[in-house]
Amino acid sequence: MTIDLPFIWAAIIAFAVLAYVILDGFDLGIGILFPFFPEKRDRDVMMNSVAPVWDGNETWLVLGGGGLLAVFPLAYSIILPALYAPIIAMLLGLIFRGVAFEYRWRTKRGEFLWNWAFAGGSALAAFSQGIALGALVQGIPVVNRAYAGNWWDWLTPFSIATGFAILIGYALLGSTWLIMKTTGALAEKARTIALRTCFATIAAMGIVSLWTPFLKPQYLERWFGWPTAIFSVIVPVLVLGCFALLVTGIRGKRDTQPFLAALGLFVLGYAGIGISFYPFMVPPSVTIWDAAAPDSSLSFLLVGALVLVPIILIYTVYAYWVFRGKVDPEEGYH
Amino acid sequence: MFESFDATLLARIQFAFTVSFHIIFPAFSIGLASYLAVLEALWLWKKDQVYMDLFNFWKTIFAVAFGMGVVSGIVMSYQFGTNWSVFSDKAGPVIGPLMGYEVLTAFFLEAGFLGVMLFGLHRVGPRLHFLATFMVAFGTLISATWILAVNSWMQTPAGFGMNEAGQFIPIDWWKVIFNPSFPYRLVHMVLAAYLTTAFVVGAVGAWHLLENTAPRRSRTMFSMAMWMATIVAPIQILAGDAHGLNTLEHQPAKVMAMEGHYQSHPEGAPLILFGLPNSTEKRVDYAIEIPKLSSLILKHDLNAPLAGLDTIPDNLHPPVAVIFWSFRVMVGLGFAMLGIGLWSLWCRYKGTLDSSDWLHRAAVLMGPAGFVAVLAGWITTEVGRQPYTIYGQLLTANSISPIAAPAVAASLIAFIIVYFLVFGAGTFYILRLMKRLPRDPMPDLEDGPIRTSGIMPGPAAGAHAGSAHRSAHHDH
Numbered sequence: 001m002t003i004d005l006p007f008i009w010a011a012i013i014a015f016a017v018l019a020y021v022i023l024d025g026f027d028l029g030i031g032i033l034f035p036f037f038p039e040k041r042d043r044d045v046m047m048n049s050v051a052p053v054w055d056g057n058e059t060w061l062v063l064g065g066g067g068l069l070a071v072f073p074l075a076y077s078i079i080l081p082a083l084y085a086p087i088i089a090m091l092l093g094l095i096f097r098g099v100a101f102e103y104r105w106r107t108k109r110g111e112f113l114w115n116w117a118f119a120g121g122s123a124l125a126a127f128s129q130g131i132a133l134g135a136l137v138q139g140i141p142v143v144n145r146a147y148a149g150n151w152w153d154w155l156t157p158f159s160i161a162t163g164f165a166i167l168i169g170y171a172l173l174g175s176t177w178l179i180m181k182t183t184g185a186l187a188e189k190a191r192t193i194a195l196r197t198c199f200a201t202i203a204a205m206g207i208v209s210l211w212t213p214f215l216k217p218q219y220l221e222r223w224f225g226w227p228t229a230i231f232s233v234i235v236p237v238l239v240l241g242c243f244a245l246l247v248t249g250i251r252g253k254r255d256t257q258p259f260l261a262a263l264g265l266f267v268l269g270y271a272g273i274g275i276s277f278y279p280f281m282v283p284p285s286v287t288i289w290d291a292a293a294p295d296s297s298l299s300f301l302l303v304g305a306l307v308l309v310p311i312i313l314i315y316t317v318y319a320y321w322v323f324r325g326k327v328d329p330e331e332g333y334h
Numbered sequence: 335m336f337e338s339f340d341a342t343l344l345a346r347i348q349f350a351f352t353v354s355f356h357i358i359f360p361a362f363s364i365g366l367a368s369y370l371a372v373l374e375a376l377w378l379w380k381k382d383q384v385y386m387d388l389f390n391f392w393k394t395i396f397a398v399a400f401g402m403g404v405v406s407g408i409v410m411s412y413q414f415g416t417n418w419s420v421f422s423d424k425a426g427p428v429i430g431p432l433m434g435y436e437v438l439t440a441f442f443l444e445a446g447f448l449g450v451m452l453f454g455l456h457r458v459g460p461r462l463h464f465l466a467t468f469m470v471a472f473g474t475l476i477s478a479t480w481i482l483a484v485n486s487w488m489q490t491p492a493g494f495g496m497n498e499a500g501q502f503i504p505i506d507w508w509k510v511i512f513n514p515s516f517p518y519r520l521v522h523m524v525l526a527a528y529l530t531t532a533f534v535v536g537a538v539g540a541w542h543l544l545e546n547t548a549p550r551r552s553r554t555m556f557s558m559a560m561w562m563a564t565i566v567a568p569i570q571i572l573a574g575d576a577h578g579l580n581t582l583e584h585q586p587a588k589v590m591a592m593e594g595h596y597q598s599h600p601e602g603a604p605l606i607l608f609g610l611p612n613s614t615e616k617r618v619d620y621a622i623e624i625p626k627l628s629s630l631i632l633k634h635d636l637n638a639p640l641a642g643l644d645t646i647p648d649n650l651h652p653p654v655a656v657i658f659w660s661f662r663v664m665v666g667l668g669f670a671m672l673g674i675g676l677w678s679l680w681c682r683y684k685g686t687l688d689s690s691d692w693l694h695r696a697a698v699l700m701g702p703a704g705f706v707a708v709l710a711g712w713i714t715t716e717v718g719r720q721p722y723t724i725y726g727q728l729l730t731a732n733s734i735s736p737i738a739a740p741a742v743a744a745s746l747i748a749f750i751i752v753y754f755l756v757f758g759a760g761t762f763y764i765l766r767l768m769k770r771l772p773r774d775p776m777p778d779l780e781d782g783p784i785r786t787s788g789i790m791p792g793p794a795a796g797a798h799a800g801s802a803h804r805s806a807h808h809d810h
Contacts, residue, residue, distance in 0.1 A: 052449030055404055059445045063437045065411045070434040073426025073501070080415025080422075081735040087416055088745045091409045092752050098405035099756055102398045106763040117756075145423060145499065151741045293427035294503045301431040308438040315446045322450055322457050 005299060006292035009071040010281070012305055014274060016067055020060035021129075022173065022266050026259075027054045029174020031097050031122020032167065034115060036193060041329060042186050043115065049181040049327045051101055056316055058094070071298055074145060075281040075291040082140045082147040083132045083154055090128035096121030123167060130166030134159030134208075137273065138215050139284045158211060165204035169266065172197040176259040179250070183326050191250050194258055198246045201262075205239065205269055212276060216284055219276045231275050239268050342734045344742040345417040348749060350716075352409050354709055355753050359403030361708045364478055364524065365531025366396045367471035369558075370451075374467050378460060384554050391551075392535075395767050397452055402760045404445075409749075417742060421723050421733035428494055428502045428510055429484045436480035444473035475524065482523055486516035488724050489715065490584045502724070514584050518577035519715075525570045526711065529671060530704025532562035536674075537701025538768045540694035553688050556697070560678035560687065567672040574668065575631075581715075582632055585725060587646050588718030591654045592661040593628055594618040595642040602626035603640035608662070611655040616643070618658075652720045656713065664710040667703045674700055 027050040037043055050057075068076040080087055100118035104111055135154035142148055175197055178190035213220040223232045242264035249257030277283060281291040292298065370392055377385035411433070414422045422430075450458060450466035458466070493509025494502045504510050539556030542548060582589045590596075594606045596616040605628040609621035629638040643651055674696060681687045719725050723733045 052453045055401075055448055056442065056445035058404070058408065059437065059441045062408060062411050062441055063434075065415070066430070066433045066437045069411075069414060069422055069426045070430025073423050073430055076415045076426060076430075077419035077423035077735075080412060081419045081737050084416055084737060084741055084745070087412055088748065091412060092748060094408055095405040095752060095756055098408075099401050099760060102401045103759060103763060106398065106767070110759075146419070146736050148736075151738055293430065294497060294501070296504050296507075297427040297431050300504065300507055301434045304435055304438055308442075312438065312442045312446070316442070319446050319449050322454050 005295055005302065006071075006288045008302065009067075009292065009298055010288045012302075012309070013064065013067050013071065016060050016063045018267065018270050020057070020064055021270065022263050023057035023060060024054070025126075025170045025266065026050070026173040026177040027057055028097070028122045028126045029170040029172070029177065031100075031118045031174075032126060032171045033174050033178070033190075033193065034119035034122070037186070037189065040111075042189075045182055045186060045327050045329045046178065047101065047104065047118070049178065052323045053319060054098075054101060056319060058098070067301075070301055071293050072281055072288075072291040073293055075286060078140060078142055078145075078147050078282050078286065079136065082149060083135055084151055086128040086131045086135065086154055090125050090132070093121040093124030093126075093128060097125065122170075126167045126170045127163045130163035131155075131159045133166065133273075134162030137162070137212060137276070137283070140282050142282065142285050158215065161204075161211065162208055165201075165208050168197055168200045168204050169269075172201045172262050173259075173266070176246075176250075176262045180255050180259045181327050183329075186329075191253070194262075195247070195250050198243065198250070198258075198262070201265065202239075202243050205265070209236075209272065218280075218284060222276055228275070231272075235268055235272050235275070239265065242268065341737060341739040341742050342731055344739055344746055345734055345737075346730065348417060348742060348746045349413060351746070351753070352406065352413060352749055354712070355757060356403070356406040356410055357708060357712055358705055359399050359406060360474070360478070361527045361530045361705065362534065363396060363400050363403050364474040364527035365529075366392060366399065366534075367467075367474045368528070369531055369535065370396060371464075371467050371471040372558075374464050378464055384551055387551055388555055391767075393452065395764055398760055398764050398767070400444075400448065402757055406753075406757070415735075416745075417735050417737065418723070418733050419735040419737075421728065424501050424728060424733075425488075425724060426501070428504050429487060431504075432480050432484045432487075432511065436477055436484075440473045440477035440480065443476070444470050447473070478524055478527070479520060482520045483511045483513070483516055486519045487511075487513045489513075489519070489719055490515040491724055491727055502727070515577075515580055518573070518580045521573045522570070522577045522711075523708075525566055525573055526704065526708050528562060529566050529570060530708055532559045532566065533671065533674075533697075533700050533702075533704045535559040536563060536697045537699075540697035541768075543688060544691065544694045544698070549688070556694075557682075557687060560675070560682070560697075563671060563675035564679045565675075567668065567675045571668055571672060574665075579632065581718075585718065586641065587643065587650065587652055588657070588715070589632070590641070590643045590646070591652045591657040591718060592714060593632075594621070594654065594658050595628070595640060596654070597644050598640065598642040599629070600639040602635075602637040603628040603632075603642075605631065611658045613651075613654050650721060652718050657718050660710040660713040660717070664707050664714060667707040667710070670700065671703060671707075 030046050030050050034043060034046070037046060065076070068079075096117040097119075098121070100114040100121065104114040104118065107114070131154060134156070138156060138158055140147060140149065141153075172194060175190045175194035179187055179194060182190065213223045222228050242261045246258055246261035246265070249261055279287045279289075281288050370389060373385050373389040373392070376382070377389060447466040447469040450463065451470050454466065455463045487510055490513050491502075492513040493504065493506035495505045497503050535555050536559030539552045539554075539559055542552035543556055578589065578592075593603070594609060594611050595603060596611075596613075596618070602625070604623040604625045606618055606621045606623045609618035609623070612619050626636040629640055630636050632638075632640065643654070674693075677693055677696070678687060681690045681693050687693070721730055722728060723730050
C-alpha cells in the first residue's frame, strides 16, 4: 500500500474540525454576544442571521466526532473519557442553544428564558470546547489503549486560559459576522464590539502561543528547533497581517473584510496547533498511525468522503447563497 | 454517594435514557418529513390551498421536533466515546464508517436543505422549494438506513474478523451492512415511523373535527392519516412477524424471553398471553396461555419443539420480565392501530368518517400510541440483546469506559434534569402548535418573523396584538 490512508484521513478530520470551528464559531458567537444587545428587535435579527445555517454548521461537529470513531477509534476512545466533563458540558450547552432557535418564537411569556438558554448555552459550549482543546494540547496519559488519568485532569490554568481564548475568539467571529449581515445601529454596535474583541483575541492568542511551547519539550523543539522554527517566523507574521486587515476593515467600515480576516486568524491559530501536534493524534504518545483503524475501514469511507464532501460543500455554499446579503430587520426570512 | 453504584449500570441507564428520548424525535420526523413532501407535492399538483395550509401548519411543528432530534442526536454521537470507549475502540472500525456515511449522506443533506425548506420559499420559488422538502425527507430515510445497519450489525454481526489489538475489523462490507436482521429491522422501523406520524396527524385532525373548527383542513388531514393507518398497520404486523422469525433464527434467547419460555417444550409450546415472569423460580406465574399456539406462530406447526431459556447458561439470559412486557405493549398497540384502521375504513364506507365522534375520540386517544409502541419495540430488541453489546461477541460489561461511577452519575443527573426541562418545554410548545389551527394566530405569542410564511393567506395573523405592523408584511 503506497497511499498513506491514515495521513489522508488525519487531513480530512482536521478539515472537518476546522470547518466546524469557524462555522459554528460565528453562530455560537452570536449567542455569546446576546447579553450585549438587550433590544428584542436586535436579537431577532441576530438570530435570523444564522437560523437557516446553524444546523448545517453543527453537522461538522458530528462529522468530526463520527469520523474520529470511524477512522481513529483509538483516539476517540481515549479523548472522550479523558475530556468527560467538558464534553458533557458542551453537549448540554449545545442542547440549550440549539432548541432556543425554535422555542424562542414559540412563547412570549417564556422568551427571556430561551434568550438566556441561547446565550448561556452558546457560552458554555464555546468555553467547554476551549477547555477541551487546552486539555488535549497539554497531553493525555495513555496506558494499554485506554485513558489512564483522573477525571479532573483536564482542569488546569492552561485549559482555563484556552477556554477563555475560544470564548473571546468566537465573540470576534460573531461580531464580524454581524458587521457583514446587519445594518444601522446594530452593525455599528457590532463594530465597536469587534474592535474590542479583536484586540482581546490577539492578546489571548499571544498568551496561549507563548505558553504552549513550555508545556511539553516536544512543542518547544518544534517551535524553536531547526528547521521547524521557520514556522515561528511565518505564522506570527501572517497573524499580524490578518490582525491589521481586521482593524483596518472595522475602522474603514468594510462589510466583509473583518469577517474574512477573523476567519484567517482562526485558520492560522488552528494551523499552529496542527504544527505543534504533528504527528500525534493524542499527544504525547498516540500518533496518527497508532490510532488509525485498519485500511479496509479507511478506504471504504474514503471513497464516500472524496465524492460526498465536495457535493456537501457545493450545497452548503448554495444554502448560504440563498440567504446572502444583509438581513432585513422588517421582513426577516420570508 | 454514588460509590455503591456500578459504573456499568449507570452508563446503561444513561444510554437508555438519552437514546429513548432521542428515538422519539426521529420516529416522528421521519414520517412527518415524508408527509410534508406529500403535502407540498399535492399542492403543486392540485393547486389546492388546503395542502399549503396543512404544509405550513405541520412545517412549524416539524421544525421544533427536528431541532430536538438534532441536539439529542449530537449527544448520542459522543456518548459512545464518553461512556463506552472500549466498545468504541473495538467496534469503531466496523460501525464507525457506517455512521460516517450517515453523516455524509444524510445529516448534511437534511441540514443543508432544512434552512431552505423552512425559510426559503420566497427566495427560491415553489419548485426548488419542493426539491428542498424532498431532500429533507429523503435525508431522514437515508439516515434511518445507516443507523439501522449499525444497530442490526450489533444484533446479528456478520462480515467481520478480529485483529491482534482485539478490534473488530471489516472483511466484507456487503455482509456487514446487509447483515441478517438489517432488512427486517429497517422495514419495521420505517413503517413504525410512518404509523407514529399517521396517528399523531390523525389525532390532531380528529381533535379539530371534534371541536368543529376548520372542518376542511381537519377532514383532509384526518382522512389522509386514516388511509395510512388502514394500509400500513396490517403491513406492519406482517413485517413484525417476519422480523420475529428472523430473531428466532439469530437471537433465540431474545424470543424465549419475549415468549416467557423458561422451559423447553419438546411437544409444542404454548402462547403465554399474560402472566408474571418469575426469573428466580424460572416460570411465569398466573400464566394465561393457549396451548401449542407459540409453536404454530413461530414454527408453523402445532407440535414443533421449541427450546427455552433452560438451554442457555443463566449468566447469558436477557432480563425476562422487561422484554416480556414491552413486547406485549408493542403488539397490543399494533393491533389497536389495526383496529382503528379497519374502523375508519368501515366509517369511510358508511360515509361517516367526518362525523363519527367515537372514531374521532378513539383517534385522539391513540395519538401517542406510535411513540409508546416504538419505545416498547426498541426496549424489546435492545434489552433482549443483553448481556451483550455485540451479540455473541462482546459483553456489555466489557464495553464500558474506564470511568468512575460518580462521573457517570453526575452526568446522568444533569441529562435527566436538562432533558425533562428542555424536551418537556418542546413537547408543550408542539401541543400548543397542534391546538392552533393552520391559519389562526397563536394565543399569547407573536409569530416570529421567520416563521410566518408569506404564503399564508388571509388577514387573520394581521389582527394579532403587538405585531400588527410586522404581520402586515407577512400576509399578501
